[in-house]
Amino acid sequence: MTAKNIIEKVWEKHVVHREEGKPDLLYIDLHLIHEVTSPQAFSGLRQANRKVRRPDLTFATMDHNVPTVNRFVIEDPIAKKQIETLAGNCREFGVELLDLNSEEQGIVHIIGPELGLTQPGKTIVCGDSHTSTHGAFGAIAFGIGTSEVEHVLATQTLWQSRPKTLQIKINGQKPKGFFAKDIILAVIQKYGVRFGTGYIMEFTGEAIRSLSMEERMTICNMSIEAGAKAGLISPDETTFEYIKGRPHAPKGEAFDRAVEEWKALATDEGAAYDETLEIDISELSPVVTWGTNPGMSAAVDGKLPTLEECSTDSERRSVASALEYMGLTAGMDVTDIPVQHVFIGSCTNARLSDLRDAAQVIKGKKVAPTVTAIVVPGSQRIKQLAEQEGLAEVFTDAGFQWRDSGCSMCLGMNSDLVPEGEHCASTSNRNFEGRQGKGARTHLVSPAMAAAAALYGHFVDVRKLEEAVLA
Ligand SMILES: CC(C)[C@H](C(=O)O)[C@@H](O)C(=O)O
C-alpha cells in the first residue's frame, strides 16, 4: 500500500460522486451555523420548500454580534434581527441552537471541540472562514459561503475541487515566552499571507506533537490567514484524550473503536505532499504584528522595517501604507508601540489555557491607567470554569473587565469597538484596516504578550517580566 497523508485519506472517504473535469461531491459530517451567514440560506430553503436534510448533523450558536455585557439587551437593530432570525429558523427547521440562555453558548469554533462534536476524520463546514480551527483534530474543516450553506442544509453534501496538499514542518521546541500564537504568526511572517492558496496544509514536526489541543487549535485557526483552504494536524493520544468524555463523543466501546479508526487516519510514514515548507522555532522571539495583515510582524525585541529594506516597489508601497494607517514610524522599536486597549478573546485565543497564560502574567499587578482591557471567554462554559478556578478574580483585581462570551472585539460587528486611531493588543487573528472598528489599529499577539502590554501601556517582552512564571 502506498503511504498516504491524512488529507488524502479523509477526502477520499467523503467523495460520494466523482466525474472527470468536475469538482468532487463531498459528504459533510458536521455543519455549524451562526447568525451572520445563515439567514439567506434558510430563506432559500423556505422558498424552495425544502427541509434541512440532517438536522442531527447541524448545530447552531449565536456569537458574532451578541453583547458581552448585558447580553439580553441587543441595541443594534441588525444584530437583533440576525439573532432573532437564527432562533426562528432553528425552531422552524428543527436545528439545535445554543442561544443566549444556554450555558453552552460560545464562539462556534470554540464550542464544536468543547462539546465533542469536532472529531478526527470528519468533514466540517460552517459559513465562516475560521472553521479551519477544527482541523486541529484531524478533520477537514473549512469555511463556506452562504449559497453553499444552503446547499449543505438541503443535501448534506458540497461540491469541492480537491485542493493540493502542503506540509508545514515545525522544527525545534517552543522557547520560553513563545506560544502557539507565535508559531503561526512566525510561519506567516516567513512565508506570507498567500502561500497556502489552493492547499490544505498539515502541520507536522516535533513541536506540533508536544502541543495541547488548545494550542493546536490556535495554529489551525490561523491557517486561513496564510490563504489555505484548511489546516489540520494528524490525531494522536493528545487528541483522543481531549475528546474522551465530552457530551457528543462516542462512549464506552464505541469510543475505543473510534480511536482505532482515528489512529488509522494519521499521515503514514513517508507519505508525500505536493509541497513541503519548514521553520525552526527554537530560537525565535515572541511576535507582534505592526501592520495591516497578519504577515506584517516583527519580533518583540526587534524593530519595524524601514522602506530601504523593502526589496520591491510594491512591498515598499504596502509597508508605507500600513505604517501610515497604524500611525507608526519605520524602524522604530516594537516595544515603543503604544497600547491603549487590550482584548483577550476570539476563537484563536479564548480557551481556558489562554486565560491561564494571560492570568499568570498579570497576577497581583495592575493594568496601566491609560489602558482599557477586556477578557471575553470563548464560551460560557470557559467563563464558568475560569470563575471556579479564580482566574476571573485575577483579571478583575488587575483592572480587566470580565465579560460574557462572543466574538466581541475580534471584529467590529457588535458594540465592543476600538476607537479610531487607538492601538489594541489583541489575541485575535485579523488586523485588517477597520477590523476592530473604523480607524482602529490592531496588533496580533499571544495572550501572555497582550496581558503584559496591559500592564505597561506599550508592548513589552514577556520574557523579561521576571515575576511571570512562563510556560
Ligand atoms: C462574519 C464571518 C462571515 C467572518 C468569517 O467568515 O470569518 C468572521 O467570522 C471573521 O472572522 O471575519
Ligand code: SF4
Ligand atoms: S472570534 Fe473572530 S475570527 Fe472567530 S469567528 Fe468570531 S469574528 Fe470570526
